[in-house]
Amino acid sequence: MAFDYDLFVIGGGSGGVRAARVAAQDTGAKVALAEEDRYGGTCVIRGCVPKKLMVFASGYAGLAQEAQAYGWDVSNRGFDWKAFQKKMHAELDRLEGIYRNLLKNAGVETFDSRARIADAHTVELADGTRKTAKHILIAVGGRPVKPAIAGAEHAITSNEIFDLESLPKSMLIVGGGYIASEFAGVMNGMGVETTQFYRGDQILRGFDDEARTVVAQEMVVKGVNLELNTNIAEMRREGAGIWVKDTNGVERSFDQVMFATGRAPNSDNLGLEDVGVALGRKGEVVVDEYSQTGVPSIYAVGDVTDRANLTPVAIREGMAFVETVFKGNPTKPDHDLIPTAIFTQPEMGTVGLSEEEAKAQEPIEVYSTSFKPMQQSFAGQAEKVLMKLIVSQANRKVLGCHIVAPGAGELIQLAGIAVKMGATKEDFDRTVAVHPTMSEELVTMKTPTRTG
Template sequence: MADYDYDLFVIGAGSGGVRASRVSAAYGARVAVAEEYRVGGTCVIRGCVPKKLLIYGAHFAEDLKDARRFGWDVPECGFDWPMLRDNVLGEVDRLNGLYQQTLENNKVEIFNERATVTGPHEVRLASGRTVTAKHILIATGARPQIPDCPGNDLGITSNEVFHLETLPKRVLIAGAGYIANEFAGIFNEFGSKVTLINRSDQILRGYDESIRDRLLQISIAKGIEFRFNASFEGIEQTETGLKVSMSNHEPVEVDCVIFATGRAPNTEGLGLEAVGVELDVIGAVKVDADNRSSIDSIFAVGDVTNRVQLTPVAIREGQAFADTIFGNKPHQVDYETIPAAVFSHPPMAGVGLTEGQAKNKFGAVKVYTSDFRPMKNVLANRNERALYKMVCDANTGKVLGLHMIGPDAPEILQAAAVAVKAGLTKADFDQTVALHPSMAEELVLMK
């Protein structure tokens, strides 16, 4: 490998790129990574981590109200958006430093600038320097898509939400996926009037229908307004806010418009097509099971491949790449039975096949449910019901999917996902003694 400046050059220092860089360097490879923004990527800097901290902050709105029913003398509480925002950004700064330190400790050279691919083994840095590498890894992630409509420059994306100067009193969110529903819940709890619009008549397409319908019912009861079959027609600045026009509905005036209409792979301007790397119709890098592109020396992991856009998946892909190329331990990522969550209010979580997917694949299925009001909600006079759902093969009893909505659903599902991944059956769940009183016990009591 002495003919090259590096054994591995990574473009993008997000979750997948950092893992691939660190592990490859630990195997003895000479590694460099280029990152034009900040080390840590979408998840750490402008995604899951800061968003989850906002979700924790938002949940206090309900917790403080509920505490009164549990005997606590809680006065009327005001909310200080700048304090939460700045504390969250401070935590992001801390994590950014830790990620940078991790790379440095593993002797990974960091270039804080944009890099483009100029050959199968060649990368050009924004500073003008050209370097060579035996292997190049593309880990540039994805970015929010912005609808093509007049006035779209007046809206923001999830990237900018964390930097809002003031808390908007009226918020319109475009989209109905997990990002849209999570921010709808956050701003609603903070006291904003939230309107969510979507061009179809469904939210959270791809999630189990019963669970997403329950979230829709609860969200409406909380005061979130949904406008379906509504496509953006334009945004206009007025003296009192932003006027948003849409199809099939009257215009609405708000203080802030947030686009949550999907994410596009970050491949523009990277020079990939010029060197022969195949991209799909949305610009994602086409790769095989070993993360290799159409050029043998160029690989890709994470959201830029548009396989499963989840941080833990990107990390596993980065690990598999490093183990295979530099660790003499070849293996591939298993994309079956990946758990996922929506940190809405209340949160959803699921693993495996939905009821519809299972019927399409297996024909005969048995569905077991538990529709209950959590004990805390009962005493708090909070009329929200949780729903747990188990989808099983009708012939073998094997659990094909497990889906839930309710307090702490993601925390409960993570352990249950191990059982689903292991191929356990409904009988295995039934034979497990319930842990009482808990919400999790409903997993072994479903009928």
């Protein structure tokens, strides 16, 4: 049977665009891609990129005070949200243009349209047009979801926060994951009176306990009103604000409420189950280790599969798909030892096992130090950083590395190489320290803080 295309990709985010571009460019495959919204997906349009720009913007709040401690005559006259927002959206437009051009230059035909699966080899566009393809790749990502609370419609999610008309004077952020915690720091840094509710005992569940505790403590020092074991019981619109009653019975009002309580795969109404593609409990597309669904011609990558929901992982999965299907080189995406940065304030970088995970697996040694870095200490600021290594007693391998510090994301990328290569504690010890730096502590900790 002759198909219109060798590959049809549904979704123009990082994973889908990479797979489409490389398949067309490297193998000469005839490729089409459909995207109903903006090219670049969650990461570029409503995720990592605008969020990181907001993190940068909010981080300047304390620099005037710090600069004065170093002898500079500067002042902080406040933050201009509209000026920043205009530049941020111009940058997103520029990046979307780059994504479109990458596809065009690779020879990928694009459709600015929603698409759904009609059968194992057919895609139907929103106008009813049908296109056939030998292979179909689902790369439609995920979306934030609101909890089933009365009045939840009055709140926003991380999708809408970039488009606020003006900054609220007060804001409640509900959730304890990295998105909630990152935006709590951002809004606080921009001068918003920020409260964060989390229903659990500590934010950033699943990360190393010691590291997330340092992050939480420092967030509070910086001015975030963090309320643990607390959730919204009721909420409603009252005038220009939102009235909230929490699970402890406390009532108050906020100018804005944002839910960051979870995300769901964008698998609805794609026709997947009708053609035999299985969906999991959360709506994730079920795939094997080669990203193939139960329908041999249909594959899926990225957040819609709910494996490791990170942009670089979606890109790796897209590349592995091209290697497997178009280059005859069966390749499994590697989800082991993924370095991760959480752009809280303070920033956190992590790779490998937490102390708790490692202790449950085998006997370990923990090397940990917390201190005030030179730059902030000189300026009279109390900010603490943490450097931590988890080491196997049996083979001396570094099982995990956790950093809470300015630039932790940059540091963990390099530490991640060593951990991925199987470096031992003695490999770290043999490395000469770079002095004076914060990260030298990673190679100068000689005595275990504790064993487990």
